[in-house]
Amino acid sequence: xxxxxxxxxxxxxxxxxxxxxxxxxxxxxxxxxxxxxxxxxxxxxxxxxxxxxxxxxxxxxxxxxxxxxxxxxxxxxxxxxxxxxxxxxxxxxxxxxxxxxxxxxxxxxxxxxxxxxxxxxxxxxxxxxxxxxxxxxxxxxxxxxxxxxxxxxxxxxxxx
Numbered sequence: 001x002x003x004x005x006x007x008x009x010x011x012x013x014x015x016x017x018x019x020x021x022x023x024x025x026x027x028x029x030x031x032x033x034x035x036x037x038x039x040x041x042x043x044x045x046x047x048x049x050x051x052x053x054x055x056x057x058x059x060x061x062x063x064x065x066x067x068x069x070x071x072x073x074x075x076x077x078x079x080x081x082x083x084x085x086x087x088x089x090x091x092x093x094x095x096x097x098x099x100x101x102x103x104x105x106x107x108x109x110x111x112x113x114x115x116x117x118x119x120x121x122x123x124x125x126x127x128x129x130x131x132x133x134x135x136x137x138x139x140x141x142x143x144x145x146x147x148x149x150x151x152x153x154x155x156x157x158x159x160x
Contacts, residue, residue: 013133019118022078024142025071027063029110035067049110063108068139068148069099075116075139092159097132102151106144113142121152131157 013019029049036047044051045062052061073096077083086093108114122134132154139149 013120013123015120015122017120019076019120019135020079022075022116022118024113024115025075026113027108027110029061032061032063032067032110035064035070039064039066058107058109061110063110063148065104065149068104068108068114069102071114071139072116072137072153075114076118076135076137079116079118089160092157095156095158097154097156100134100152100154102149102153104149106141106146106148108141108148112144114139114148115142116140126156129159133157 032046036042041064043064045056045058046052046064047061049061053059056062117138117140119136120133121136122132124132126132133156135153135155137149137151137153138147140147
């Protein structure tokens with residue numbers, strides 16, 4: 001069972017630490033379709049397998065780049081063995097703080113599997129005594145030499 005992400009666990013991160021790899025996640029058409037509905041984006045490159053096969057540049061549907069980015073939180077919890085469950089009023093809470101640099105390197109074909117790799121690039125305390133961690137992130141596509149995504153993801157721990 002995963003442990004709740006806490007300030008104590010968050011503050012243990014040190015620059016150069018390797019958090020590790022997540023489990024593999026199957027990118028299926030249903031997940032991509034749901035993302036298209038949620039974001040009101042009907043691009044056939046992502047949602048219409050027949051169109052993507054016949055007219056698209058990748059021979060089939062691919063994941064939305066923003067879907068790939070949105071998987072960072074899930075993949076992080078898998079890699080770190082944590083879960084988001086906690087009591088914010090008593091323990092504080094973690095938030096996405098931003099992305100300093102992110103590149104979508106390689107499209108993610110529907111039917112492929114992805115996993116995340118996470119390391120700690122930087123840790124600092126801001127003027128409000130919040131812990132800010134910069135994670136070096138890579139999302140790999142199984143069997144591909146080039147990753148789907150590389151970036152520097154900032155997360156912040158807000159004390160109660």
